[in-house]
Amino acid sequence: MTPQQTSPFPKGVEIIPVGGTGEVGRNMTAVRVDDEVFLFDMGLHMPNYIKYTEEDISDLSKLSTEALRKAGAIPDDNVIKHLRKNVKAIFLGHGHLDHIGAVPFVAQHYNAPIIGSPYTIQVLKTILKDEKIQLKNRLETLSPNSTRKITKNVTVEFVHITHSIPQSVLVALHTKYGIILYATDFKFDNNPILGKPPHYEGLKKLGDKGILVSMIDCLYVTKPGKMPSEAVAREMLRDAMLGVDNSKHALVVTTFSSHIARLKSITEFGRQTKRKILFMGRSLAKYSQAAEDIDLIHFTKHGVDIMKYGNQVKRKFREITKRGKEKFLLVVTGHQGEPKSMLAKMINRKFDFRFDSDDHVIFSSSVIPVEPNMSYRKAIEQQLQREGVRFYTDIHCSGHAAREDIREFLKLTRPRHAIPTHAEPNKVDSFVQLWNEMGLPPKNAHVLKPGQKLKLV
Numbered sequence: 001m002t003p004q005q006t007s008p009f010p011k012g013v014e015i016i017p018v019g020g021t022g023e024v025g026r027n028m029t030a031v032r033v034d035d036e037v038f039l040f041d042m043g044l045h046m047p048n049y050i051k052y053t054e055e056d057i058s059d060l061s062k063l064s065t066e067a068l069r070k071a072g073a074i075p076d077d078n079v080i081k082h083l084r085k086n087v088k089a090i091f092l093g094h095g096h097l098d099h100i101g102a103v104p105f106v107a108q109h110y111n112a113p114i115i116g117s118p119y120t121i122q123v124l125k126t127i128l129k130d131e132k133i134q135l136k137n138r139l140e141t142l143s144p145n146s147t148r149k150i151t152k153n154v155t156v157e158f159v160h161i162t163h164s165i166p167q168s169v170l171v172a173l174h175t176k177y178g179i180i181l182y183a184t185d186f187k188f189d190n191n192p193i194l195g196k197p198p199h200y201e202g203l204k205k206l207g208d209k210g211i212l213v214s215m216i217d218c219l220y221v222t223k224p225g226k227m228p229s230e231a232v233a234r235e236m237l238r239d240a241m242l243g244v245d246n247s248k249h250a251l252v253v254t255t256f257s258s259h260i261a262r263l264k265s266i267t268e269f270g271r272q273t274k275r276k277i278l279f280m281g282r283s284l285a286k287y288s289q290a291a292e293d294i295d296l297i298h299f300t301k302h303g304v305d306i307m308k309y310g311n312q313v314k315r316k317f318r319e320i321t322k323r324g325k326e327k328f329l330l331v332v333t334g335h336q337g338e339p340k341s342m343l344a345k346m347i348n349r350k351f352d353f354r355f356d357s358d359d360h361v362i363f364s365s366s367v368i369p370v371e372p373n374m375s376y377r378k379a380i381e382q383q384l385q386r387e388g389v390r391f392y393t394d395i396h397c398s399g400h401a402a403r404e405d406i407r408e409f410l411k412l413t414r415p416r417h418a419i420p421t422h423a424e425p426n427k428v429d430s431f432v433q434l435w436n437e438m439g440l441p442p443k444n445a446h447v448l449k450p451g452q453k454l455k456l457v
C-alpha cells in the first residue's frame with residue numbers, strides 16, 4: 001500500500017485551535033493539510049500564569065507542564081495528541097509570551113523544528129538560556145518577507161507586519177488547497193518608529209493568489225476607527241517626559257519590556273534630559289539584550305546601563321540615592337503592578353530608595369483589563385498617591401488592529417473563511433457582525449472553541 005492509503009486522516013485541510021479562541025492568551029493552532037500538521041504559536045495565558053506564579057509579567061520560572069496545564073496557563077495540546085507524529089514544523093509569529101511562552105513546556109511533544117523571525121528566535125533563546133532549559137527541537141530563523149519550503153507540498157511565507165514587538169510576521173502557509181493565513185497579532189501602523197510599515201503589497205498578493213482561511217486578531221475589533229500609530233504614543237511620551245518640570249525629582253518610566261520601539265523613544269527623550277539612563281529588571285534586560293544581540297538597536301552603546309540581577313540593582317539604588325535621583329532616568333518593570341516587579345519593590349522599599357512627593361512615574365502602558373492586573377495596578381497607584389508622587393497613566397497606543405484596520409485587512413486579503421481569535425466571546429460576535437456587514441458569506445465566519453475542529457476542504 002502507498003503511504004496515502006495507510007494515512008488515518010482524510011484528505012484536505014483541518015484547523016484545530018488548541019488555545020486562544022474565545023479567550024485572550026495561550027495562543028496555539030494546529031493546521032492539518034492531508035497527513036501533514038503545522039503548529040502556529042505556543043503561548044502562555046498571562047493572567048492565569050501570573051495568578052499561578054505571582055511572577056513579573058515577562059518572567060518565566062521553572063514549573064511543571066501538568067500544573068500549568070491545569071491552571072489554564074498553557075495550551076492543552078492533548079486535543080491534538082493523535083496528530084503528534086505528523087507535526088512537520090512549529091511557526092512563531094512574534095516574541096510575546098502569550099505566543100511563545102509555552103514553548104519550553106509544550107514543544108518537546110513534537111519532533112519538529114521551531115521557525116521564527118530572527119528577533120523572535122533570539123528572545124526564545126534568551127528565555128531558554130535564562131531558565132536553563134534545553135529543547136530538542138531545532139531553532140530556525142526565517143526573515144520577514146521570506147519563504148521556505150517545509151515539505152514537498154507546503155511552503156511557508158513570513159509577511160512583515162507591525163505590532164508592539166520587533167520583527168512580527170503574519171504566517172502564510174501555501175498549500176494546494178489555498179493559503180492558510182495566521183494573522184495574530186498585528187496592527188496597521190504607517191509610522192512604526194522602529195522597522196518598516198506593514199508589507200501591504202505582500203498581503204494583497206496573498207489575496208490575489210487565494211486565501212482559503214485566515215485566523216484574525218480581534219482583540220480590539222469593538223474599538224471603532226483605526227488604532228493610533230506608535231508615533232502618537234511617542235508624542236504622548238515626549239510630553240510626559242519633557243513637557244513638565246521634573247528636573248529636581250525622580251523620573252521613572254515603566255513599559256512593556258518587549259516594546260523595543262517604545263524603549264527607543266524613552267531613551268531618546270531620556271538623553272535630552274541629560275539623565276543617566278538605567279534599564280532595571282530581568283525581563284527588560286532579556287528583551288533589550290536580544291535586540292542588541294541581533295543588531296536591531298543598541299541601547300548600551302548609547303549610554304544605557306542594563307541591570308538584570310538583584311545585587312547589581314541593590315548597589316545601583318544606593319548609588320542613585322547618594323548621587324541624587326534627579327540625575328537618573330529609571331526605566332523599570334512593573335507597568336501592570338506585578339508584585340515582584342521592580343516598581344513594586346521600589347514602592348515597598350525593598351531597596352535603598354524612597355519615593356518623595358513630586359517624583360514622577362510614567363506608565364507607558366495601559367492596564368490589561370483582567371484580574372489580577374487591575375487590582376495590582378490599583379494598589380500601586382494608591383501607594384504612589386499616598387507618597388504624593390505625580391504619575392501619568394495610559395501613555396500608550398496598542399499594538400492591535402481596531403475595527404477599521406480589520407476591515408482593511410479583510411478587503412486586502414479577501415479570505416474565503418475566517419476564524420476570529422485572540423478575543424473574548426463578545427468581541428468574537430462583533431467580528432462576525434463586521435464580516436456580515438461586509439456582505440461576506442455568514443457561514444464562512446467560524447466561531448471556534450479550543451479543541452473544536454474545522455474541516456474546510
Ligand SMILES: [Zn+2]
Nearest residue numbers: 094096163185
Ligand atoms: Zn503580541
